[in-house]
Amino acid sequence: MPVPTDPQLHSSTSAQLDESDLPLLPETTWQDIINCSFPSWHDQFRGVTFRSKTLALPSEFVDYLNADGIFLPEEGQPQAAATIEEIDDDDDDSETENSDSGDPSIKPNFPAIESFIRDAVQELGGAVFPKLTWSSPRDAAWIAATQSLKCTSPFDVFLLLKSSDFINHDLNHAFENCIGSNSTSEGEGIQHHLVLRKWQDLQPSMEFRVFIKNKEIVAISQRDLTFYNFLEGMKDDIEDMIFDFFEDSVQQVFPSTNYVMDVYVERERRKVWIVDFNPFTPATDGLLFEWSELAQLNFDASSQTDNQEPEFRIIRSEAEANTHVCNGPRFATNMIPRDVIDLSDGRTVAEFAEEFQRAMMLAESQLNDNNSTTSEDDDDDAGHNER
Ligand SMILES: Nc1ncnc2c1ncn2[C@@H]1O[C@H](COP(=O)(O)OP(=O)(O)O)[C@@H](O)[C@H]1O
Numbered sequence: 001m002p003v004p005t006d007p008q009l010h011s012s013t014s015a016q017l018d019e020s021d022l023p024l025l026p027e028t029t030w031q032d033i034i035n036c037s038f039p040s041w042h043d044q045f046r047g048v049t050f051r052s053k054t055l056a057l058p059s060e061f062v063d064y065l066n067a068d069g070i071f072l073p074e075e076g077q078p079q080a081a082a083t084i085e086e087i088d089d090d091d092d093d094s095e096t097e098n099s100d101s102g103d104p105s106i107k108p109n110f111p112a113i114e115s116f117i118r119d120a121v122q123e124l125g126g127a128v129f130p131k132l133t134w135s136s137p138r139d140a141a142w143i144a145a146t147q148s149l150k151c152t153s154p155f156d157v158f159l160l161l162k163s164s165d166f167i168n169h170d171l172n173h174a175f176e177n178c179i180g181s182n183s184t185s186e187g188e189g190i191q192h193h194l195v196l197r198k199w200q201d202l203q204p205s206m207e208f209r210v211f212i213k214n215k216e217i218v219a220i221s222q223r224d225l226t227f228y229n230f231l232e233g234m235k236d237d238i239e240d241m242i243f244d245f246f247e248d249s250v251q252q253v254f255p256s257t258n259y260v261m262d263v264y265v266e267r268e269r270r271k272v273w274i275v276d277f278n279p280f281t282p283a284t285d286g287l288l289f290e291w292s293e294l295a296q297l298n299f300d301a302s303s304q305t306d307n308q309e310p311e312f313r314i315i316r317s318e319a320e321a322n323t324h325v326c327n328g329p330r331f332a333t334n335m336i337p338r339d340v341i342d343l344s345d346g347r348t349v350a351e352f353a354e355e356f357q358r359a360m361m362l363a364e365s366q367l368n369d370n371n372s373t374t375s376e377d378d379d380d381d382a383g384h385n386e387r
């Protein structure tokens, strides 16, 4: 059961299924996991996904991401963050002395990566959405000044990557339990990438997760589990759009037989965008489907009989939405990254986050003062006129 894309599912109902409950699930191979990594699929789907830039990461940066503590780039660092940098999570006194005296060895020094981030922010219209090889640091969004993954500086990107358990999962557990893998060392030789995607103001109601088995769509689920009363009326149209898009642009192109595709639907412009690809395993959130159901769904387009129709599920009422909220907060297990607890130095996390956000707002206003001429090119926004 590999877990590269939705590691938060360790806390979800579907992930708690014992594998023996799912005898019909197709096996996921090492190659399937690779196929879902952003650098593997991006080239072939450039025309139907948000503009993005990728950078192969040196092993030193991977070591920095794996290291304890949240040490952030000096440049653009607000005052309070400098304090964070000085707090070491090691109880050893001598370490603390080193930090206090500004030991340069613990400060990140990745000028090429910082400059890649700055250039990407500028080229992609002023703000980016960060990912690593498979995952975004969604579990860490709460620590950012914007409470989102919207990044405008190297500092923003480093902070999110360093604070996220999902990113750690990409680095150390991506190949767990897939076939062809006999140990976690399968991931050791992987070239990791930093991915910066043009920031899009997406409407969560228009995001859908599409489950593909034997190269056919077997199920579609609303991705944001909120009740949107307008969805029912447009469901058939959205379903047609997703099926047409899949047949025209994905079915013959994506190399795996079984996979999960996340899409964004822009009805006004009759466009469907690929947001991400994920492995067909319970590690990927089944959303409105249980994996025990997905394991049994089959659809053979060439056969006239014995076919279950692919099912498209949406939330139909507030009450139904509440049942999903009641299942617990989405990132319950990793809401507070361990590093941050360690670094909070006696402060509550709320105090810590508040102080951090204040500092970030200050830094942002200073940046705006220094740089009042940022122009934004919206031509390729979803919702505007993208390629
Ligand atoms: N370019 C983007 N700009 C703004 N938000 C985005 C962008 N790409 C993705 N998102 C949002 O982030 C969520 C997670 O993105 P995704 O690429 O699927 O990462 P993950 O694999 O970590 O879940 C999406 O559901 C979408 O709401």
Ligand SMILES: [Mg+2]
Pocket: 005, 006, 134, 135, 276, 277, 278
């Ligand atoms: Mg994903």
